[in-house]
Each structure stands twice: as structure tokens, then as C-alpha cells.
Amino acid sequence: xxxxxxxxxxxxxxxxxxxxxxxxxxALALQLEASLAAIADAGLSPRDIDGVIPYFxxxxxxxxxxxxxxxxxxxLSAFVPMGGATCVAALQTAVMxxxxxxxxxxxxxxxxxxxxxxxxxxxxxxxxxxxxAAEFEAPIGIFAPAQLxxxxxxxxxxxxxxxxxxxxxxxxxxxxxxxxxxxxxxNKPLTVEEHQASRMIADPFRLFDCSLESDGGAxxxxxxxxxxxDLKKPLVTIMGVAEGHPESPASIAQRPDLLxxxxxxxxxxxxxxxxxxxQDIDVAEIYDCFTFTVINQLELLGFCKKGEGGxxxxxxxxxxxxxxxxxxxxxxxxxxxxxGLNHVIELTRQLRREAGKAQVAEAEVGLVTGYGxxxxxxxxxxxxxx
Amino acid sequence: MSQVAxxxxxxxxxxxxxxxxxxYWDGLREGRFMLQHCAxxxxxRHYPRPVCPHCFxxxxxxxxxxxxxxxxxxxxxxxxxxxxxxxxxxYIVALVDMEAGVRVNAPLRGIAEEDLRIGTRVRMxxxxxxxxxxxxxxxxx
Numbered sequence: 001x002x003x004x005x006x007x008x009x010x011x012x013x014x015x016x017x018x019x020x021x022x023x024x025x026x027a028l029a030l031q032l033e034a035s036l037a038a039i040a041d042a043g044l045s046p047r048d049i050d051g052v053i054p055y056f057x058x059x060x061x062x063x064x065x066x067x068x069x070x071x072x073x074x075x076l077s078a079f080v081p082m083g084g085a086t087c088v089a090a091l092q093t094a095v096m097x098x099x100x101x102x103x104x105x106x107x108x109x110x111x112x113x114x115x116x117x118x119x120x121x122x123x124x125x126x127x128x129x130x131x132x133a134a135e136f137e138a139p140i141g142i143f144a145p146a147q148l149x150x151x152x153x154x155x156x157x158x159x160x161x162x163x164x165x166x167x168x169x170x171x172x173x174x175x176x177x178x179x180x181x182x183x184x185x186x187n188k189p190l191t192v193e194e195h196q197a198s199r200m201i202a203d204p205f206r207l208f209d210c211s212l213e214s215d216g217g218a219x220x221x222x223x224x225x226x227x228x229x230d231l232k233k234p235l236v237t238i239m240g241v242a243e244g245h246p247e248s249p250a251s252i253a254q255r256p257d258l259l260x261x262x263x264x265x266x267x268x269x270x271x272x273x274x275x276x277x278x279q280d281i282d283v284a285e286i287y288d289c290f291t292f293t294v295i296n297q298l299e300l301l302g303f304c305k306k307g308e309g310g311x312x313x314x315x316x317x318x319x320x321x322x323x324x325x326x327x328x329x330x331x332x333x334x335x336x337x338x339x340g341l342n343h344v345i346e347l348t349r350q351l352r353r354e355a356g357k358a359q360v361a362e363a364e365v366g367l368v369t370g371y372g373x374x375x376x377x378x379x380x381x382x383x384x385x386x
Numbered sequence: 387m388s389q390v391a392x393x394x395x396x397x398x399x400x401x402x403x404x405x406x407x408x409x410y411w412d413g414l415r416e417g418r419f420m421l422q423h424c425a426x427x428x429x430x431r432h433y434p435r436p437v438c439p440h441c442f443x444x445x446x447x448x449x450x451x452x453x454x455x456x457x458x459x460x461x462x463x464x465x466x467x468x469x470x471x472x473x474x475x476x477y478i479v480a481l482v483d484m485e486a487g488v489r490v491n492a493p494l495r496g497i498a499e500e501d502l503r504i505g506t507r508v509r510m511x512x513x514x515x516x517x518x519x520x521x522x523x524x525x526x527x
Contacts, residue, residue, distance in 0.1 A: 203464070
């Protein structure tokens with residue numbers, strides 16, 4: 001029997017601001033600008049929004065949406081505090097809300113001044129989930145995600161022979177895709193040589209292994225599928241969605257296996273809900289806070305075996321025209337860092353066949369992941385149902 | 387000519403011990419590696435927390451543990467992310483499987499980057515950071 005929530009909800013609207021390094025706008029203004037664009041894209045009025053899941057901390061909260069949009073009866077205000085896994089995990093919350101009739105249209109949104117405002121090592125200290133890292137790891141010189149995730153990447157290299165050259169492939173292919181998109185921070189070509197010569201941040205991560213600190217906003221509207229059918233755009237349904245939390249969720253250091261995290265738990269549930277497997281995926285938008293994180297997730301998603309992610313990304317396989325095109329918009333590495341909500345937007349565009357020069361021909365089913373907050377994971381599988 | 391203020395010295399990030407973790411930090415200051423154990427089932431847990439995740443007992447006791455371990459993985463920090471650490475870059479931080487069955491993340495002294503291997507034996511040492519706070523580090527065993 002099909003899962004009770006399968007295709008009960010749809011991505012009805014998508015919106016984003018320009019992605020930049022430098023802005024005079026507040027994170028809240030960027031978030032609201034993207035939200036208005038997403039609501040207009042759905043063919044709705046801001047007053048039709050009756051549920052909000054803003055990215056937190058940073059940007060606005062429910063009160064801001066009520067005040068700015070004149071919402072008279074908001075039925076749901078929720079946070080999904082999972083760092084980079086938030087946006088895709090928020091889809092699960094939104095699906096539950098619209099499938100049960102609690103809400104009709106849930107707005108998921110991000111506003112961020114990651115370049116113009118507080119930078120990453122300062123920002124993280126605001127997260128309650130980082131209290132253990134602040135107590136035990138910051139004093140010994142480990143602050144930023146690059147430093148926290150580097151030992152996992154190093155271990156993968158030592159155990160499986162993965163090389164920085166494999167990381168470079170992810171960075172270079174992602175940049176090639178970014179150059180097909182008009183709204184990106186990084187719009188100049190990147191070569192493997194430039195990647196390999198870029199300065200070391202936290203071994204084995206070089207500069208071009210790390211995602212961008214950028215300014216921008218992004219938003220999506222999730223609506224009940226039965227209502228979304230009547231809205232403006234081709235129907236893109238949520239077939240399956242799940243979140244997963246790793247062992248030792250607030251400390252990577254104490255996790256039994258550094259290479260097994262929340263996505264390992266979310267993936268089987270999301271695939272089961274969707275009724276599809278990795279072999280059915282036409283395009284994948286993979287949370288790319290670091291190049292290696294993509295390689296690790298491809299393994300946990302079942303596209304290859306554990307340890308084989310490095311060789312898997314080579315020879316054009318993950319590029320447009322390859323077996324599994326990934327991050328067709330340029331990702332967090334080259335487009336901009338709005339905590340992966342841009343990945344949800346890009347997958348929706350692909351399935352609507354609105355992806356322009358980066359369009360994957362005949363894209364019918366795709367997936368999008370979230371990863372963050374020391375290893376929380378989330379996965380959504382979307383389908384063109386138009 | 388306007389006076390240019392001397393910027394304050396960068397502040398070292400220090401732990402803020404909790405009621406659960408205070409004995410760990412007290413131990414380091416005394417040169418001892420103390421770990422929290424469940425008083426009911428005896429299992430070790432780190433980082434410190436109020437409830438045993440195995441038997442749910444809220445009673446715990448602190449025991450001194452072996453300072454020996456083997457390298458599980460590592461990173462070499464080149465970009466400081468924090469001004470205090472700028473003077474120290476590049477620095478190696480090792481993630482170590484301790485004999486007691488927990489991991490400790492701490493700076494590694496006395497082993498060159500090219501000699502780092504999973505499984506290399508190391509021993510915890512103690513480095514006073516301030517009068518009140520001592521931090522762990524690792525040295526060749």
C-alpha cells in the first residue's frame with residue numbers, strides 16, 4: 001500500500017533574490033522579497049499563506065510574516081532547527097501540515113547576509129545545537145564547519161584512497177553548471193589546476209572545496225496537491241521526504257562512524273515513501289557545503305557503495321549529459337548559500353522544465369538533500385506530475 | 387594627527403563548564419583525564435550529560451581514565467577562523483580513540499603532518515590555558 005503522504009503535497013511556488021556578495025538589504029528584507037516572489041509564482045496572494053517555517057536563527061519569524069503580509073489567521077509557526085538539513089526537512093513538516101488540512105499553503109523561507117553580516121564562525125555560536133562544540137572544541141581551535149567536517153573527509157581518504165582530485169571534480173563540474181545560470185556569485189570558469197592550487201583551509205579542504213558565504217533570500221510554497229493542481233505552474237509533487245538524525249548528534253567527535261550521518265537514516269524512509277529508488281532518479285541536487293560532502297552523500301543515497309564516491313564522480317558522470325547530473329544550478333559552492341533552499345528551487349525548475357541551459361532532458365523524478373548541524377540529514381524526492 | 391587605538395589582544399575562546407561537565411575540567415586542571423560513568427550500569431559517556439543513554443539512570447560517578455589512545459583521524463588548520471589562533475597556524479588537531487572507549491579532539495604536538503596515520507599511538511598531555519582552565523593535547527606515546 002502506498003505511503004499515506006505520498007504525493008499529497010506539491011511545491012506550488014518558488015522564489016529567490018539575486019545571490020550576491022555585498023548587499024544593503026537586511027536578511028529579513030531578502031527573505032520577504034524571495035517569499036513574495038514564490039507566492040506570486042504560485043499564483044497566490046501573501047494572505048493565502050497560513051503556515052510559515054522560516055530558517056532559524058537569522059532572518060524573520062512568524063510575527064514578521066504576519067506583520068508584513070497582513071496574514072489574518074496564521075495556523076502554523078514552526079522552526080526546524082537542523083542547520084543545513086533544515087530546508088528539506090521543513091518540506092516534511094509542510095507536507096504533514098497540508099496533507100492533514102492544518103494548512104493550505106506553507107511558506108518555507110531563508111534570508112541571509114552570510115557575506116555582509118556575521119560570518120560563519122560567529123554565526124554558529126548562536127545555535128544551541130553547537131553548545132558542546134563551543135565548550136569542548138572551540139577552545140582547542142575547532143570552530144567552523146570546515147574544521148569540524150575535515151576529519152571525516154581525511155578518514156575517507158585514508159580508508160578508501162579518495163583523493164583531492166575527486167573533490168576537484170565536484171567543484172569544477174558545479175562551476176560549469178553555475179555558468180549556465182544567470183543568478184550566481186561565481187561566474188568565471190574553474191579548472192582542476194586552480195582547485196588544486198587554492199589555499200588550504202582545513203586539510204583536506206582547500207578554498208574551492210568550501211561553499212560560499214553570500215547574501216540572498218530564497219523561498220518555496222508547499223500546497224496540498226489537490227489545490228496546487230489549479231495553480232499557475234506545472235505540478236511538481238513531493239513523492240517522498242524524510243529527515244534523519246545521527247548518533248551523537250551534537251558532536252561529530254563522539255560519533256562511532258564519522259561517515260554515517262542523518263541521511264543514512266532518512267534515505268530508506270524517503271525512498272520507501274516515494275516508492276522509487278536511486279535507479280529512478282534523473283537529476284539530483286545534493287547539499288554541497290563541501291565538495292567531499294557530496295561524495296559522502298552519494299554513497300549514503302545508494303548511488304554507489306561506501307568508499308566508492310570518489311571514483312563515482314569522475315568522467316562526466318555528475319555533469320549535465322552524464323548518468324546523474326547534480327547541482328545543475330551551481331549549488332552552495334558556486335551559486336550562493338541560502339542553506340540549500342536554492343537546491344529545492346532548482347529541482348522544481350528542472351521538473352517544470354524551466355531550467356534553461358541547464359535543463360536535464362525529460363527530467364521526471366529528482367531528489368534533493370539537506371545536510372548540516374553536525375550531520376543531520378534530509379531527503380526529498382519530487383516528481384513532475386503535470 | 388588622530389590617535390590610532392591599539393586593537394585589544396584577541397581573546398582566547400574558553401570553555402564554560404556546566405554542572406554536568408565541571409568534574410571533567412577540574413580533572414584536566416589537576417592533570418587527570420576524568421570521565422563520567424553511569425553509577426548503575428557502569429558504562430562510560432562523553433561528553434558529559436545528565437542521563438545514561440543505556441539504562442537511563444541519572445546517577446553517575448567520575449573515574450580517572452587512561453591517557454593512551456590511537457589516532458582516528460585529524461585535520462590541519464590553516465585558516466584561523468578566530469584571531470587568537472592566527473599566530474598558531476598551521477596547527478594539527480587529532481581525533482583520538484581513547485582506551486576508555488571515548489574520543490578526544492585536541493591539538494597534536496611532536497608528530498609531523500606527513501607522518502600522521504590512522505592507528506598511531508598517542509598520549510594525552512595537559513596544557514594550562516589560564517589559571518583556571520587546562521586544555522588537553524596529544525603527544526607521541
